[in-house]
Amino acid sequence: MKKLLTSIACMLTLVATSGVGTNSIWFVYEPDMPESLKKEL
Amino acid sequence: MIRRLSDDISCYLCSSLSYSDDKREVLSYGLQIVLGTSAKIISIAILAIIFDIFVSTAVVSITFIIFRRIIGGVHCDTYNKCYFVSVSLMLLLGFLGSTPLVQSNHIIGLLIGIYLICVFITIKWVPMGTNKKAIKNKETRRRIKLKTLTMLTLWFITLVIFKDLTSSQIGLSSLLSILLAFFMATPLMNGVKIEL
Numbered sequence: 248m249k250k251l252l253t254s255i256a257c258m259l260t261l262v263a264t265s266g267v268g269t270n271s272i273w274f275v276y277e278p279d280m281p282e283s284l285k286k287e288l
Numbered sequence: 289m290i291r292r293l294s295d296d297i298s299c300y301l302c303s304s305l306s307y308s309d310d311k312r313e314v315l316s317y318g319l320q321i322v323l324g325t326s327a328k329i330i331s332i333a334i335l336a337i338i339f340d341i342f343v344s345t346a347v348v349s350i351t352f353i354i355f356r357r358i359i360g361g362v363h364c365d366t367y368n369k370c371y372f373v374s375v376s377l378m379l380l381l382g383f384l385g386s387t388p389l390v391q392s393n394h395i396i397g398l399l400i401g402i403y404l405i406c407v408f409i410t411i412k413w414v415p416m417g418t419n420k421k422a423i424k425n426k427e428t429r430r431r432i433k434l435k436t437l438t439m440l441t442l443w444f445i446t447l448v449i450f451k452d453l454t455s456s457q458i459g460l461s462s463l464l465s466i467l468l469a470f471f472m473a474t475p476l477m478n479g480v481k482i483e484l
Contacts, residue, residue: 252304259298259318260311281313 290327290367294319324367331371332378344461345382351443351465352378358436360416360423361472381468385461395451395459402463403444406470410436416473440466 263281298316301307307315329349336345364370390398415423415432423429443466447459471477 249305252301256301256305256307256311256315259301259315259322261318262321263314263318281310281317283310283314 290320290323291316294323320367324370328371328374331375335375335379336382339379339383341379341382341386344385344457345378347458347461348381348385348465349378351462352469355436355439355466355469356472358432358439359410359414359469359473361469361474362416362477377468381464382461385464386457388456390456390460395456395463396448398463399444399447399451399459402467403440406440406466407437409470409474410440413475414473416475 294316297319298312301315302309302312332345332349333342336342364373410433414436415429417423423432443462447462451459
């Protein structure tokens with residue numbers, strides 16, 4: 248169970264960080280970006 | 289709703305895996321992207337099938353996503369507004385793309401005109417930020433401009449080469465989508481312009 252949760256967490260982290268170098272994640276809504284990710288802009 | 293659901297799931301994940309609060313915010317952000325995007329894709333696909341405009345809507349959506357990720361532009365302030373605007377715009381452009389508005393021999397003229405407009409917008413404003421997120425690093429901005437120009441030129445060449453093979457429906461859908469994506473990256477749409 249813990250392995251599954253860790254995999255989900257890794258995948259979500261990947262999705263979250265994949266949007267850092269780009270300007271828009273997808274359509275016209277941008278969720279509030281966490282401060283820890285804003286540092287990478 | 290998406291925000292609350294994402295916060296709840298990320299809290300559960302972090303308590304199970306003993307992650308920090310910073311990590312919880314990142315997971316919640318990732319979840320909002322995954323859940324929000326999935327809801328939109330499913331809605332657009334179902335409605336496009338119902339209205340029998342699936343091919344043109346798919347072309348519009350794919351072209352829009354490819355460019356929008358790089359060039360940025362205006363955002364809605366709430367998820368609900370975003371959902372309504374995104375789904376409506378994709379379906380509207382899909383509908384326009386599926387109607388014979390332009391003869392196939394006029395597509396090339398439109399293509400050149402729209403390419404030049406998009407090059408101008410790229411040089412002048414891309415990447416366009418928002419209040420929530422704006423790329424300020426000069427080198428990153430220069431790299432994004434170059435990437436956008438390269439992709440735009442590749443898109444232009446592909447459409448010119450395959451204009452006889454693809455239907456005017458696909459060509460027009462792609463043109464409309466590019467035009468919308470770049471129009472959203474201009475100050476006219478209230479984006480945040482970074483002065484350098």
